Amino acid sequence: xxxxxxxxxxxxxxxxxxxxxxxxxxxxxxxxxxxxxxxxxxxxxxxxxxxxxxxxxxxxxxxxxxxxxxxxxxxxxxxxxxxxxxxxxxxxxxxxxxxxxxxxxxxxxxxxxxxxxxxxxxxxxxxxxxxxxxxxxxxxxxxxxxxxxxxxxxxxxxxxxxxxxxxxxxxxxxxxxxxxxxxxxxxxxxxxxxxxxxxxxxxxxxxxxxxxxxxxxxxxxxxxxxxxxxxxxxxxxxxxxxxxxxxxxxxxxxxxxxxxxxxxxxxx
Numbered sequence: 001x002x003x004x005x006x007x008x009x010x011x012x013x014x015x016x017x018x019x020x021x022x023x024x025x026x027x028x029x030x031x032x033x034x035x036x037x038x039x040x041x042x043x044x045x046x047x048x049x050x051x052x053x054x055x056x057x058x059x060x061x062x063x064x065x066x067x068x069x070x071x072x073x074x075x076x077x078x079x080x081x082x083x084x085x086x087x088x089x090x091x092x093x094x095x096x097x098x099x100x101x102x103x104x105x106x107x108x109x110x111x112x113x114x115x116x117x118x119x120x121x122x123x124x125x126x127x128x129x130x131x132x133x134x135x136x137x138x139x140x141x142x143x144x145x146x147x148x149x150x151x152x153x154x155x156x157x158x159x160x161x162x163x164x165x166x167x168x169x170x171x172x173x174x175x176x177x178x179x180x181x182x183x184x185x186x187x188x189x190x191x192x193x194x195x196x197x198x199x200x201x202x203x204x205x206x207x208x209x210x211x212x213x214x215x216x217x218x219x220x221x222x223x224x225x226x227x228x229x230x231x232x233x234x235x236x237x238x239x240x241x242x243x244x245x246x247x248x249x250x251x252x253x254x255x256x257x258x259x260x261x262x263x264x265x266x267x268x
Contacts, residue, residue, distance in 0.1 A: 003046040003256040007023075007024070008023075009022060009023040009028075010022050010059065010066045011022075011160075012051075012054045012238060013047065013051050013054055013101065013151070014032075014206040015047055016041075016044050016046065016047040017031060017032055017036075017038065017041075017044045017047065018030070018031065018032065018044060018047035018048055019032050019034035019132050020049060020051040020054060020055075020169060021145055022055075022056060022058075022059060025058055025059060025060040025061060025167055025223055026060070026061045026062075026063065026219055027055055027056075027059045027061070027062045027063070028046070028062075028063045028064075028065065029051050029062060029064050029065075029071055030064075030065050030066065030067060030098070031044075031064075031066035031071070032067050033067075033068075034066075034067040034068020034069070034070075035068075035126070036073070036076065037068060037069065037070040037072070037073035037129075037130065037230055038066050038067070038068065038070060038071065038072040038073065038133070038135070039072065039075065039076035039077070040072060040074065040075055040076060040134040040154075041075075041076045041078070041085055042053055042085060042088045042109065043078070043088075043111035043194075044112075045108075045109050045111070045153070046112070046138075047179075048112035048113075048138075049112045049115070052112075052115030052116070052118075053115075054225075055121070057182075059121060060072075060120075060121060060222070060223060060227055060230070061095060061121065061122055061123075061124065061219045061222055061223060062116065062121050062122075062123045062124070063123075063124050063126060063215055063219065064116070064123060064124065064125045064126065064139075064142055065126040065212075065215075066126075067129070068129075069128075069129050070128075070129035070130040070131075070135075071125075071127045071128055071130065071131040071135055071138075071139065071151070072130070072131055072132070072134065072135025072138060073130055073132050073133075073259060074132040074133030074134045074135050074136070074156060075133055075134045079091065080160075088093035089105060098142045100226060100246060102106040109165075109166065110165070110167050112138075113137060113138060113141040113166050113167040113168075114141070116141040116142050117141070117142075117143060117144070119231050119234050119235045119238070120224040120231055121235065122143050122144065122222050122230065123141075123142040123143045123144070124142060124143070124144045124145070124146060124215055124218060124219065125138070125139040125141075125144070125145045125146070126132065126144055126146055126211055126212065126215045127146070127147045127148065127151045127153075127202075128147070128150060128151055128211055129151065129152070129206055130152050130154070131151065131152070131154075132152075132153075132154045132155075132156055133154070133155060133156045133157055133164075134166055136153045136154060136155050136164075136168060137164060137166040137168030138156075138166070138174075139153070139170040140167075140171045140172055141166075141167055141168070141171070142166050143234075144203045144218070145196075145201065145202045146201055146203060146204045146205075146206065146211065146214050146215050146218060147193045147196055147197070147201065147202040147204070147205045147206075147211075148193065148199070148200070148205070148207065148208040148211045149193050149205055149206070149207055149208060149210055150193070150203070150208065151191055151192070151196065151205070152190045152191070152193070153184075153190065153191040153196060153201065154166070154188055154189065154190045154191065155184055155185045155188060155190075156188045156194070157185070158185055158186055158188060159188045163210075164233075165261060166184060169181070170233070172184070172185070172201075174241065175199070175200050175201050176199045176200060176201055180199065194249065203218075204218070228259070229259060232255045232258065232259060235255070236248075236251055236255055
């Protein structure tokens with residue numbers, strides 16, 4: 001195949017600090033507001049949620065990366081001003097809403113963080129520089145994290161009188177355990193790349209210049225296995241924590257039976 005025969009990546013979204021490009025089985029979501037260190041806002045969250053809804057069925061791997069010196073500095077500080085973001089409910093306005101309305105607002109924000117763990121894709125966060133607060137939680141939303149040596153994570157919500165509410169608490173506890181997760185969140189301290197790798201928060205740490213290449217290598221390794229086998233395996237692993245040992249054994253048997261029938265051409 002010549003270079004001319006190869007399809008170029010297709011851009012499906014480019015707005016509000018988020019771009020989505022698709023190159024066959026690999027989609028890349030890029031945070032594109034380096035001037036503000038990829039600080040996050042409701043508009044950015046809506047764009048991230050839209051990116052998830054736009055993924056073609058051919059996509060197997062989604063890479064999350066960021067432009068500039070930081071992965072994401074967290075929530076845009078404009079959120080803490082009395083007026084907040086233009087056209088969005090401010091914190092004072094949100095505080096006056098009835099509980100069901102406030103819950104719905106936060107749930108809509110969370111939509112940007114929930115689709116990354118869908119069973120039909122494997123998501124990889126390529127993290128460099130600071131990943132703070134909402135940035136930390138966005139990295140945690142992904143299945144895997146490849147980090148540059150300068151990566152620094154911090155959960156700063158509690159220092160602002162808030163709690164982490166963008167789906168990050170569940171994966172954080174699953175990765176590092178309750179006690180360490182509590183200490184990280186309650187103190188707001190930095191977790192540097194070396195500690196992230198040692199505690200399981202990062203799958204791999206590489207020099208900054210090698211980050212893109214390491215992510216590409218991991219994506220290629222994930223694509224080497226048949227798609228359905230990866231999908232079934234991911235579903236098994238995601239559900240393991242909620243099942244007993246015997247329930248997990250049964251789930252393994254059912255999944256394997258589906259794979260055997262599929263390979264034999266006898267799937268339902």
